[in-house]
Amino acid sequence: MKVRELMDTNFIVVSPDQDIVKVSMKMEKYRKFTTPVVDEEKKLVGWITSLDITRGLREGHKLVKDIMYTPKEVVSVKENDAARLAVLKASKYKVVSIPVLNDNGTVVGVIRTCDIVKTLSQLYEIKVYKIFDAMDHELKGVTWDELMEASAIVTRRETGERITAKDYEQRIKNATFGEAIWATGGLEKFFVGLIAIGELVIARKVARARK
Amino acid sequence: MKVRELMDTNFIVVSPDQDIVKVSMKMEKYRKFTTPVVDEEKKLVGWITSLDITRGLREGHKLVKDIMYTPKEVVSVKENDAARLAVLKASKYKVVSIPVLNDNGTVVGVIRTCDIVKTLSQLYEIKVYKIFDAMDHELKGVTWDELMEASAIVTRRETGERITAKDYEQRIKNATFGEAIWATGGLEKFFVGLIAIGELVIARKVARARK
Structure with a gap:
């Protein structure tokens, strides 16, 4: 099984220059604790979590780029990686989701631990x-x-x-x-x-x- | 395997009368997207997520009880339930964590999907x-x-x-x-x-x- 067979392609993205107030509303609407930050070509340029948003709102930051993680700080996988790799990373880094990139660095999906749980539990069931x-x-x-x-x-x-x-x-x-x-x-x-x-x-x- | 063998006993709690600004700082500090809301006897009286906090901060709410979910709206498990039940609930309701109660309704732990992934993946590995x-x-x-x-x-x-x-x-x-x-x-x-x-x-x- 490859990462692309496990990933969710129905994900939201935000841009580094977006206002965090608007981003918070989007994340609440779609019930996402995390979201990839992408440029115009959908390349991964950052990552934010709703915990960065609470801090940003409290401290009066304005833009996503002021509070986001840089790509180097983000755990990611490639769409052609073995799904096993995403599972091991989710387990090791204790994250709730992992952005999936293609060979150009474009975000093509998100791996979510709830989906991993669903897939892994099928064997047990x-x-x-x-x-x-x-x-x-x-x-x-x-x-x-x-x-x-x-x-x-x-x-x-x-x-x-x-x-x-x-x-x-x-x-x-x-x-x-x-x-x-x-x-x-x-x-x-x-x-x-x-x-x-x-x-x-x-x-x-x-x-x-x-x- | 029982729920109590899978749960994290190292969790944070908040009270319904706490200020959400302080709660947001606590959740950021411990990197928790969700936390049980408990009374003086540690009984579950609500549940909040960092998405409720972003909304609360934006809309000017003051206290946890103004933004929290009620126990009826929360997916929970008992410590003596089969761990399998927590896995099925996490998968069905797509939640990142589930509070664990004892027979008195006291919160004794939290089941996290990242821990479920770790446990389930051991068989595959x-x-x-x-x-x-x-x-x-x-x-x-x-x-x-x-x-x-x-x-x-x-x-x-x-x-x-x-x-x-x-x-x-x-x-x-x-x-x-x-x-x-x-x-x-x-x-x-x-x-x-x-x-x-x-x-x-x-x-x-x-x-x-x-x-």
Whole structure:
């Protein structure tokens, strides 16, 4: 995934010579805490936040250029960067948004942490059921019931919990991937559990074939 | 994971009768775009953002209570809620922070989207290598080289790409889980690939045992 697939192209911009009173009204109207400052060619020449505006209004500054950050002080990304880079920067610098530039330095979008949260959380929200469904399709000659039976056996072995195949099926219908990795103690452990289930159904299939 | 494990307990609060000029200076000092408004018992009685402050300063309002949101208008979570709920709310309401309450309605923390991004991104940043390492430990009687060989075979079969076991090993040393699920087309497909590899190494192990 590239930055351009994650960015918001519906953003506001202001110019360095704009009056901060008017800019404050614009930022309030669009509910933006931050906005890029651009020149006539939409090139990034600064960055302001609503905290700079409160200071500017209080201290009697007039223009955006009197209160803005310079481009050197601004965390930015390129539209062709990996989206991962924007995520790491948002996390590292604790910013709520990051301007996105093209190769000419023109602002083409803004990455917002709320959009990052939405995108990242999709993985966590996948139902565990879907992973088992994919596993069931991949493992030829293994039925869904056999898969659930093997899953219950592995769970009983690992946790001592008395769980039936039906209970297991019910559990994965409700559980999300995020809950599952939290419950098992991490991604690697979750996968190890699935591998153990895979091994068991294959072993039982082989044993059945030998009969 | 619970909300209390994700929240920031290092937050600022303001009171409804405080002067917004002073509040603006506090929010600037601590670089906070939002802050809970609390009474003497730290109960949530409102919420303000730096955009309310710019409006308040411009329109000549004096006190926090003149410009704040009421608790009914504020998205909040409880400290014992699943962290997942805070993530879903941040994503749905596109807010940068959410106050966290205990059962008495006292503010005990704030959930920030930048912290959510940090937590959620950890899963994406796990090295694929670690998953294979866990798989290698789980699959008794299979060596690391056999696992890499099977992985290269499955990859060649699925993609037509001419990849050796060594190439594959190098690839997973650098790749993150996020990149891997992006490259394979999603979590289920990534997992199906792992199952295919698991099946192949087991089949080869069985074949070896029969010789």
